[in-house]
Amino acid sequence: MTHIGGSPRLLTALDTLVGVDLDAWLAGPGGAALTAAVADPAAAREAVRLADLRGMGGAAFPTARKWDAVAAATVPAGERWVIANGNEDEPGTFKDRVLLEHAPHLIIEGALAAAACCGAANVVLYVNPRHAGVEAAIAEAVAQWRDHHLLDELERVLGEPVRLRVHASSGLYVGGEDTAAIASVEGGFPFPRRKPPYPTTHGVEGMPTVVNNVETLAQAAVLLRLGAPAYRDLGVGEASGTRLYSLSGDVIRPGLYELPSGTSLRSLVFDHGGGMLADRSFKAVFTGGPSNTLLATDGLDVALDPDSVVAAGSRLGTGAMIVISEGTSITRKVAEYIDFFAGASCGPCPPCRTGTHQLSQILHRIDTGHGTPADLDTLRSLTALLPGSGNCGLVDAAATVVASALERFPHEFERQVHHR
Amino acid sequence: MTSAGIPYEHAVEAWRAAAPAPPRSLDVPAADVLAAHHPDHQAHGTTTLRVGANAGDRCPSVLADLLESASLVDDVDIAGTAVADTDVVVVGGGGAGCAAALTAADQGARVLVLNKLRLGDSNTVMAEGGIQAAVAPEDSLQRHFADTVRAGHLAGSRDLVAAMVHDGPDVIRWLIQLGVTFDTVAGDAGEVLMARGRAGGTTVPRILSCRDHTGLEIMRSLREAVALHPGIVVRDHAPVVELLTDTHGRCTGAVVVDLVSNAVQLVRANAVLLTTGGAGRLYVGSFPSSNHYGATADGLVLAYRAGARLVDVDSFQYHPTGLAWPSALVGQLITEAARGAGALLVNGHGERFVDEVAPRDVVAAAMLREMADGRAVERDGQVGLLLDVPSLVADQPEILTDRLVTLAKLAARAGVDPTAEPLMVRPTLHYQNGGVVIDEHGATGVAGLWCAGEVAGGIHGRNRVMGNALLDILAFGRRAGRAAAHAAGERIRRPVGLHHLQQWQRGLVDAGLPLDRRAPLLFPPESNVTPDDVMARCR
Ligand SMILES: Cc1cc2nc3c(=O)[nH]c(=O)nc-3n(C[C@H](O)[C@H](O)[C@H](O)COP(=O)(O)OP(=O)(O)OC[C@H]3O[C@@H](n4cnc5c(N)ncnc54)[C@H](O)[C@@H]3O)c2cc1C
Ligand SMILES: Cc1cc2nc3c(=O)[nH]c(=O)nc-3n(C[C@H](O)[C@H](O)[C@H](O)COP(=O)(O)O)c2cc1C
Numbered sequence: 003m004t005h006i007g008g009s010p011r012l013l014t015a016l017d018t019l020v021g022v023d024l025d026a027w028l029a030g031p032g033g034a035a036l037t038a039a040v041a042d043p044a045a046a047r048e049a050v051r052l053a054d055l056r057g058m059g060g061a062a063f064p065t066a067r068k069w070d071a072v073a074a075a076t077v078p079a080g081e082r083w084v085i086a087n088g089n090e091d092e093p094g095t096f097k098d099r100v101l102l103e104h105a106p107h108l109i110i111e112g113a114l115a116a117a118a119c120c121g122a123a124n125v126v127l128y129v130n131p132r133h134a135g136v137e138a139a140i141a142e143a144v145a146q147w148r149d150h151h152l153l154d155e156l157e158r159v160l161g162e163p164v165r166l167r168v169h170a171s172s173g174l175y176v177g178g179e180d181t182a183a184i185a186s187v188e189g190g191f192p193f194p195r196r197k198p199p200y201p202t203t204h205g206v207e208g209m210p211t212v213v214n215n216v217e218t219l220a221q222a223a224v225l226l227r228l229g230a231p232a233y234r235d236l237g238v239g240e241a242s243g244t245r246l247y248s249l250s251g252d253v254i255r256p257g258l259y260e261l262p263s264g265t266s267l268r269s270l271v272f273d274h275g276g277g278m279l280a281d282r283s284f285k286a287v288f289t290g291g292p293s294n295t296l297l298a299t300d301g302l303d304v305a306l307d308p309d310s311v312v313a314a315g316s317r318l319g320t321g322a323m324i325v326i327s328e329g330t331s332i333t334r335k336v337a338e339y340i341d342f343f344a345g346a347s348c349g350p351c352p353p354c355r356t357g358t359h360q361l362s363q364i365l366h367r368i369d370t371g372h373g374t375p376a377d378l379d380t381l382r383s384l385t386a387l388l389p390g391s392g393n394c395g396l397v398d399a400a401a402t403v404v405a406s407a408l409e410r411f412p413h414e415f416e417r418q419v420h421h422r
Numbered sequence: 423m424t425s426a427g428i429p430y431e432h433a434v435e436a437w438r439a440a441a442p443a444p445p446r447s448l449d450v451p452a453a454d455v456l457a458a459h460h461p462d463h464q465a466h467g468t469t470t471l472r473v474g475a476n477a478g479d480r481c482p483s484v485l486a487d488l489l490e491s492a493s494l495v496d497d498v499d500i501a502g503t504a505v506a507d508t509d510v511v512v513v514g515g516g517g518a519g520c521a522a523a524l525t526a527a528d529q530g531a532r533v534l535v536l537n538k539l540r541l542g543d544s545n546t547v548m549a550e551g552g553i554q555a556a557v558a559p560e561d562s563l564q565r566h567f568a569d570t571v572r573a574g575h576l577a578g579s580r581d582l583v584a585a586m587v588h589d590g591p592d593v594i595r596w597l598i599q600l601g602v603t604f605d606t607v608a609g610d611a612g613e614v615l616m617a618r619g620r621a622g623g624t625t626v627p628r629i630l631s632c633r634d635h636t637g638l639e640i641m642r643s644l645r646e647a648v649a650l651h652p653g654i655v656v657r658d659h660a661p662v663v664e665l666l667t668d669t670h671g672r673c674t675g676a677v678v679v680d681l682v683s684n685a686v687q688l689v690r691a692n693a694v695l696l697t698t699g700g701a702g703r704l705y706v707g708s709f710p711s712s713n714h715y716g717a718t719a720d721g722l723v724l725a726y727r728a729g730a731r732l733v734d735v736d737s738f739q740y741h742p743t744g745l746a747w748p749s750a751l752v753g754q755l756i757t758e759a760a761r762g763a764g765a766l767l768v769n770g771h772g773e774r775f776v777d778e779v780a781p782r783d784v785v786a787a788a789m790l791r792e793m794a795d796g797r798a799v800e801r802d803g804q805v806g807l808l809l810d811v812p813s814l815v816a817d818q819p820e821i822l823t824d825r826l827v828t829l830a831k832l833a834a835r836a837g838v839d840p841t842a843e844p845l846m847v848r849p850t851l852h853y854q855n856g857g858v859v860i861d862e863h864g865a866t867g868v869a870g871l872w873c874a875g876e877v878a879g880g881i882h883g884r885n886r887v888m889g890n891a892l893l894d895i896l897a898f899g900r901r902a903g904r905a906a907a908h909a910a911g912e913r914i915r916r917p918v919g920l921h922h923l924q925q926w927q928r929g930l931v932d933a934g935l936p937l938d939r940r941a942p943l944l945f946p947p948e949s950n951v952t953p954d955d956v957m958a959r960c961r
Contacts, residue, residue: 093669251924252924254928254931255928276931279924279927279928279931280492280927280931280937281937328498329496329497329498330496330497330498331497331498331500331501331502333501333502334497334501334919337917338669338917338919341917366917368502369501369502369917369918370502370504370505370688370690370918371502371503371504371505371688372504372505373502414501417502418501418502419502
C-alpha cells in the first residue's frame with residue numbers, strides 16, 4: 003500500500019479518501035464543486051482560469067484553455083466529450099491509481115463539473131485495467147451516482163442526460179497519450195496521431211473533446227469548491243493549489259505526497275521523504291517520470307511548480323520524482339527507462355520504433371560492460387536526430403532523458419566504456 | 423555450561439573398572455531433558471529478527487547479525503561491469519549443487535557452477551555415516567516418511583518429506599549409475615544385497631553406506647560427472663556476494679568475486695539456484711563445529727535479503743560425538759554409525775546415561791546434562807564424555823578396518839589407541855535444521871530463485887535423522903535443477919540490478935539497525951578475513 007503524506011491534504015484528505023461510498027463523499031466535501039459548476043458554468047470556467055490550473059498529465063497545459071475551446075463549440079452537448087485520463091503507466095508515477103481507488107468520487111465530480119463547464123454530455127472515465135482493483139472500484143462508484151439529483155441539474159444545463167461511463171484502456175503506455183485515448187474510446191487500437199488538429203476541435207468521432215488527467219479533474223473539483231482565490235493561496239508564492247508528488251527511488255520514505263505547489267525539491271526529499279537512503283548523498287532526480295531533463299544537486303532548491311521547473315531547465319511532468327543517490331548508477335537507471343520506452347513504442351512511426359530500440363540496445367551494452375566509446379557518439383547523435391520524429395512525445399521523452407544524462411553525468415558513461 | 427568435569431585419568435579408571443558400562447538410568451525423559459539442556463530451547467544468545475520476511479521470529483544472534491546486514495556492493499560499484507550470460511547459475515559446489523548442475527545440464531541448460539572454495543570442498547565430503555533410502559523389502563516409503571516426520575517433532579513439511587522419501591530409491595539408482603560403490607552383504611542365498619545400518623530414532627535399518635566416508639564417495643562420483651559434462655562450467659574461488667534482481671524483484675543473476683584476480687563480476691541467468699550449504703562455522707552458542715570452512719550461512723543471507731522466507735532458523739543439530747580432545751581436533755566427527763554398531767557413551771563415573779541410539783537431539787541434550795551436572799570428563803581443559811570404542815572392538819574385531827576406517831584414522835591423529843582407550847567426545851554444532859522455505863521443486867518465494875540442500879529448510883523439522891541430509895540434498899538438488907532448467911528454457915534476457923536493496927535498506931533504517939555491518943561472511947571468524955577485506959581487494 004502506497005504511503006500517503008504531506009500537508010495540506012485536500013485531494014488526499016481523510017474525508018475524501020472514502021472509496022466508492024457516495025453517501026460518505028456527499029456527507030463530507032462532496033457535491034459543492036458540481037453544484038457550483040451547474041449553477042454558473044461560465045463563472046466556473048473563469049475560476050479555473052484564475053486559479054491557473056495546469057494539466058497534471060505531463061504537459062502542464064492550462065486547463066481553462068481546453069475547457070473554453072470546447073465550450074465555444076457549436077455542436078450539441080451530445081456530440082461533445084470529456085475524457086478523464088487515468089491510464090497512468092510511466093515508471094515512478096503512481097498518483098492517479100491512488101486517487102482512482104480511494105477518491106473515485108472526487109474524480110467523477112471533477113469530470114461532471116468539466117462536462118457542465120464545456121457543455122459536454124459524454125463523460126468517459128478512461129482507466130487502466132492493469133491497476134488492480136481500480137476498474138471495479140470506479141465502475142461501482144459510477145453506479146452509485148445513478149438517479150442522483152445533481153445529475154438532473156446537470157441535464158438541465160446540458161439539455162440532455164449526461165452519459166457517464168467507464169472505458170478500460172488497453173493498459174499500454176501510449177494509450178495514455180490524448181489522441182490515443184480518443185482512438186481507444188472510439189474502439190480502435192490506441193495509436194497516437196499527429197497534432198494539430200487538437201482534440202478540443204477534433205476529438206472522439208471528430209467532435210470537440212476535452213482530455214484531462216484524472217488529477218487535473220480532481221484539482222478542478224477542489225478549486226471549484228474552495229473558489230479560485232483560496233485555492234491559489236494554497237500554493238507557495240506565485241504557484242497555485244496543491245500537487246501530488248509521486249516520490250520514489252533512494253529515499254527513506256517513498257510515497258505519494260500532497261504538498262503546496264511550489265514546495266522545494268529539497269523539502270520534498272529531505273523533510274517529507276525522510277532524506278536519502280543509507281546516508282548516501284543526493285545525486286540527481288528524474289523529474290516527472292523518466293521523460294525529462296535530470297535535475298542534479300544544483301536543482302535541489304527549485305520550486306516544484308510547472309513554471310519554476312521549466313526555468314530550471316526541466317519539466318514537472320506528472321509530478322513524479324525518482325531520486326538517485328551517489329550509490330546508484332545513472333547509466334543503469336537510464337538504460338532501465340529507455341528499455342521501458344522501447345517496449346512501449348507502438349510501431350507506426352519508424353524513427354520512434356527503431357530509434358528507441360537502438361538507444362535501448364546501446365545503453366544495455368554499456369550497462370552490461372560491453373559498450374565502446376563509439377557507442378557514446380552514436381547515443382549523442384541519436385539524441386539530436388530523434389526528437390520530433392514521432393506522432394506523440396514518446397521518442398522525444400526518450401531522447402531527452404538520454405541527452406540530459408549524457409550532459410549531466412558524462413563521466414559515468416565514459417568510465418563504463420573506457421575501463422576495459 | 424561446561425563446569426569442570428572429573429579428571430580424565432580417574433574417569434578412565436572408573437570406565438575400566440566397570441566396562442562394559444552399566445546403565446545409571448537410560449530412561450531419560452526426552453521432553454524434559456530437551457527443554458532443560460538442548461540449545462534450541464534456551465533463550466540466551468538469541469534475538470528477535472526485525473527486518474525481512476521473518477521479522478518477529480527468534481533467531482540466534484550470530485545469525486541474526488548476518489541476516490540483518492547491509493550488502494557488500496552498491497549499484498554504482500557494479501554498473502558497467504561485464505555481464506556473462508548463462509541459463510542456470512548454481513551457487514555452491516557441494517552435493518546439492520552438483521546434483522542440480524547435472525540435472526539441469528541433462529535437460530539442455532547451460533550451467534555455471536560458482537564455488538567459494540573448490541568444487542567438492544563442502545560438508546558433503548565430510549558425511550560419514552551414510553544415506554537413507556527405503557530400498558529394503560521390509561521397509562517402505564510410508565515408514566521412511568513416518569520416521570522422518572516423527573524425528574522432526576512433527577515440524578517438517580509433509581509435502582517436502584513425501585517428495586524426498588519418494589525420490590530415495592531413484593537417487594540410489596542414480597548414484598550407482600554414477601559410480602558410487604555402496605557397501606554390500608551376502609544374502610541367505612548368496613545374493614548380493616546392499617548393507618544397511620540403523621539410524622538413531624528410526625524403526626528399520628535404512629542407512630546405505632560406503633564404509634564411513636559415504637559423502638566423500640558420493641562427492642567423488644559427482645565431481646567426476648560434473649567435470650565430464652559438456653554443459654557445465656565450473657569456477658572455483660568465486661563466491662557469490664549478492665544476488666541480482668530486476669524491478670519486479672525477480673532474481674536475475676549473481677554478483678561474483680573472483681578471489682584469484684580480485685575482480686567483481688556479474689553473471690546473468692534465467693534461474694539462480696542456491697546450494698551453499700550450512701552455517702556451522704558461525705559457532706552458534708559457542709559450540710565447536712563439525713562443518714567445513716565454507717559453512718558460513720551465505721545462502722541464507724543472500725536469499726533472505728532478496729525477500730525469501732526462512733523456516734526454523736533457530737533450530738540446529740548438535741551431533742553427539744564430535745571429538746572433545748585434543749584441542750586441535752575439537753569438532754572432528756565420529757560417525758553415528760559407531761553408536762549404531764554398539765559403541766556406548768560413558769560419563770566420568772563409568773556409567774551409561776542415555777540410550778545411544780535415541781534421536782540425536784535427545785542424546786546431545788543428555789550429554790549436555792552430564793556436562794552441566796559435573797559428571798563429564800575433563801582433559802587439558804576440554805570437557806566431554808567417553809565413547810567406549812574398545813568394548814566395541816572387543817565385540818567386533820574387524821569393525822575398524824571394515825567399516826569405521828575414518829574413526830581409526832582420527833584416533834591415530836589424536837594419538838589414541840582406539841582398541842585400548844576410549845575417545846573423548848562432546849555435542850558439536852553439526853547441521854542447520856531450518857533454512858530457506860522451498861516447495862517440492864526447490865522454488866523459493868522469490869521468482870527466479872531456487873534453493874536445495876542444507877540451505878533449504880522445512881524438511882527435517884526441528885531434528886534431522888542421520889542419513890536424511892544426503893538424501894535431501896540429492897533429491898531436492900535434482901528437483902531444483904530440473905525446475906530451474908525448465909524455467910531457463912524461456913531464454914529471456916532480463917535486466918540486471920540490485921532492486922531488492924532499496925526496500926531492504928529502508929527496513930534496516932526503520933529498525934534502527936547499523937548500515938555498516940555487511941554480509942555474507944564468506945570466511946569463518948577464525949580466518950580473520952572480513953567480507954569488507956575481500957571487497958577492498960577488488961577496488
Ligand atoms: C562432518 C559431517 C558429517 C555428516 N554426516 C552425514 C551423514 O552421515 N549422513 C547425512 O545424510 N548427512 C551427513 N551430514 C550432513 C550433510 O553432509 C550435509 O548436510 C550436506 O552434505 C550438505 O550438502 P550441501 O550440498 O547442501 O552443502 P555443502 O556440501 O556444504 O556444499 C555447499 C557448498 O557451497 C559453497 N558455498 C558456500 N557459500 C558460498 C558462496 N557465497 N558462494 C559460492 N559458494 C559457496 C561451499 O563452499 C560448499 O562447497 C554430515 C555433515 C558433516 C559436516
Ligand atoms: C506517450 C504518452 C503517454 C501519455 N500517457 C498519459 C497518461 O497515462 N495519463 C495522462 O493523464 N496523460 C498522459 N499523457 C499526456 C496526454 O497526452 C495529455 O497531455 C493529458 O492527458 C492531458 O491532460 P492534462 O491537460 O490534464 O494534463 C501521455 C502523453 C504521451 C506522449
